[in-house]
Amino acid sequence: MKLKSLGLAAWLLGTCALATPALAQVNIGLLAGITGGAAAMAPEIIKSYEFAVKQVNDQGGILNGQKLVGNVADSGCKPQVAADAATKLVNVSRVIGIAGPMCSGALLAAANSATIPAGVLLISPAATSPEITTLKDNDLVFRTVPSDEYQGQALARTLLSRGTQTVAVSFINNDYGKGIAAAFKKEFEAKGGKITAFAGHEESKSSYRSDLAELAKGGADTLVLLDYGDTSGLTILREAIENGFFKNFVGAEGMKTSAPIKAFGAENLSTFIASAPIPAKSQALDIFNAAFSKAGGDVNGSYVAPSFDAVFLLALAIEKAGGDKTKLPQSLRAVTSGKGEPIMPGEWKKAKELIAAGKEIDYKGASGSVNFDERGDVPGSYGLFKVSGSDYEVITEMK
């Protein structure tokens, strides 16, 4: 027995020694839900992470020509797995910054139990829960993807300004649906709108008629449906149209898929509008898309642009801080302040020279301006879409 535990201890020590990094490199962590519920998105996100790392290394490396090394780890889209992976990254791989994880629950656990106590900067490209905004994070948690809160609020304001005063709200019962619905409700009611019914539903039921009947009781003729257009959202929309429960339908980005158009045809969707983030048609996005697809990436992959931005920003912050871990958050803010020479995605060499010369720089993200607010969030840019032919068309930008 004793021998066995000795062997275990020796193995454990050995693995720790193996993983101790060499000196002439800067380690960052790349967390993604390789296994688990969001595994389908992970390959493109990792490709995007590594694409950013490669660009830094191809253009002279980081600090004094050191190599930037991305340590990929699995956050599993689960709190326990993510906290475990983050602890390993911080204490075994000795990273000074982390990009990821993708899922909100995973981020909360990883940040609380590893990165915040260790003072490691974390930038998530895909966790959208409003709960992250209120995290006590010593300014160490940032994200390059807007919180669900913003879209909910923007949607509420836009509906009111279009003259819709009374709505019923139905949302899918997960952190996405819940977060966006709660933000919508708060803003809509604060600005004088009336919500006659507000209810969540479980995904993938075969019928939602009873839910719809309940929602329609309040007498609103507009249904705000915060769901996914490929699954339960499609079922609800079909049953609501068929039975005439509601006249007008409003969705968010999850509903803006091709499935409803294919299923019902554009002529039946004249009263359907949906909001979605507009990837703010920018020069930065064009540059990123061209470079990323040339490198073999899929530019339509979910969250690839925010993922690239997260890693590139991490590298810029490290460069600006001279590799000093404690200065990373303020350096990150300095390179995204909106002032100074603009830096496009991939312009690492230019940024490096400007930082060395002591000049201000401002990174223009592929996913948007990435000018963080005081809580480390970015405001999103959203548009309201209607169905036109076999696709969607922007009606108006949302403020």
Next chain:
Amino acid sequence: MDWLSFTIYPVYLMIFMCIYGCLAIGLNIQWGYAGLFNAGLAGFFAVGAYTSAILTTSEAAGRLGGFDLPFPFGLAGAMIVSGLIAWPVGKICLRFRSDYLAIVTIGVAEAIRLVAKTEDWLTNSARGITGVPRPLGDLPYAQAQLAYLAIVGLILIVVYLLIERQAHAPWGRMMRAIRDNERAAVAMGKNVPVRRLEAFMLGSALMGLAGGLYVHLARTITPDAIDPMLVTFLVWIMVILGGSGNNRGVLLGAVIVWIIWSASEIVTDQLPAEFALKAKYGRMFLIGLLLQIVLRFRPEGLLPEKLRRAPLSEGALSPTGHGARIQAPHKEI
């Protein structure tokens, strides 16, 4: 100072071993001593985690809370509430034979997960509870981890000693008697349903305790932490691998399985990138393989239950009463 930071990961590993140790001892009471097939550990774990989180956090809009109680009250609450939830479940389900009980407990765990995910006023639904305090959590990183390990380790030692004592007391012998031959136990005048319920509630309370310990470590709980694979099945593997019916065995199982689960990633990360990514899926395979090997070559587990043999003719009885049970569930009325 820097040498201290090298201890953080091993310390973190050990904290998790202690939490899993609590879960494994809880399951050992139910399966190892009483022969109850509980496949809903995640549910009781979640009840404990949420109870402790609600009791110890400060006021939050829109959900139950604001009790701000100190950490020990959170843990006590976690055990009590988990035990109480186990009461009706056990009262109804313990009449079922073992495989039916497994199905029912899976259902109960899923119901608990859905409640946690849906009920705004209770658990803040899908967004979960954050800002759960950790005792001595304001210390620097390494010291805070060590302090928490000390707390969790102490609690595990106390649990272990108390349960060992209980197992060697008449209560433990009686539970084993009920497990191995229910009719004989009834004939001896033992109240089988009540005793089973006791074991079920005690085990569930320990699972709740583990949930409480976890939530103060992670300082946050969201419904996606209620994961049957990470909580229920991993613990089952620990118990079977280590040796059900022996508390030292299940603790050894917790240590081995958690090292394989967590530390193996450090080794596989040394592989070339394309293999390293695939290897992340490999850890599940590795653990499954280990279970297969153990069940094939050592079905009684690494540290089997020590049974005092009665001086009877042994041929009539199965030689290792316990190990045989894993392959073929014992027959009951």
